[in-house]
Amino acid sequence: MGRFERVKYLMVAFNILICLSGLLLLAVALLLLLHPSEIRHIVSINTVIFAGTVYVIILSIVLLILGILGSVAAYRESRGLLMLFFMLILVVFMIELGAAISALLFKYQLTKDYFEDDLVNYYTGDNQTNSYTAISNSIMISFECCGVNGPKDFLHTLEFVILNPFREVPEACCKRNKFTADRAIINAEECFSGTVDFINNKIFVMIFAIWLYQRA
Known part of the structure; x- marks a missing residue:
């Protein structure tokens, strides 16, 4: 096999790897976007995260096309x-360069303060x-978390305080019995009164990780 033939088959193999990368990205993005449980809710909670997922789907399709075209060529x-x-x-x-610039601009939206403001306002x-x-309730129940910083966040959430004047936290923050099918709240009265x-x-692990990333 001559040098040209080796380069030719090396390029074919390289483009097959591009195809496989595109398929993997597409599978992950579709799982996030179409998952029937709380994962899909996490993606849809923020327009920036949702736009990023859609961008990954488009990128994966482009990689598939490039991989097939490169292999055939x-x-x-x-x-x-x-x-x-x-x-x-x-x-x-060029598109990747534009996306990198956009990501640099939008990453400052995904700060701890941003999520705190959303909680207070909505x-x-x-x-x-x-x-x-x-x-938010779905996420807090699934990940067994409470607020952005903790239970005290809800004392500053105006609409929650007005609608629930005798509760320290919402029902979604209460600890639940993991060994029952309905995951019933262990003690709602103690939970609502603020018993730790x-x-x-x-x-919330994801928000905390984003916050640490911003500080890095």
Whole structure:
């Protein structure tokens, strides 16, 4: 096998790897976007995160097209297809550059203060009168957390305080029995009165990680 043949098959193998990468990205993004449980809610809670997921889907499809085109072009030794392949690579590079700049601009939205403001302004409590409240409750129950910083966050959440004047925390913050099918609240009265032993005290892990990243 000559040097040209080795380069040719190396390029085919490289483009097959690009196809596999595209398939993997597409599978992960679709799982996040279409998952029937709380994972989908986490993605939809913020427009920036949702836009990022859609961007990954588009990128994965582009990678699939590039991988197939590159493999066919290399195998057939077609100058026209190879030129098209390299032009598309250039276009993708420009899009990636634009996406990197956009990510740099939007990353400052995903701060701890941003999530705190959303909680104060949009959270209503257990009645779930808006999608933000429903999603937040779903996340707090699933991850056994309470608020952004902790249970004290709800003392500053105006609408929650007005609608629930005798509760320290919402029902979603109460500890639940993991060994029952309905995951019933262990002691609602103690939880609502602010007894620490009956309230989830975890800080929402994703928000905390984002906050640490911003400080790094």
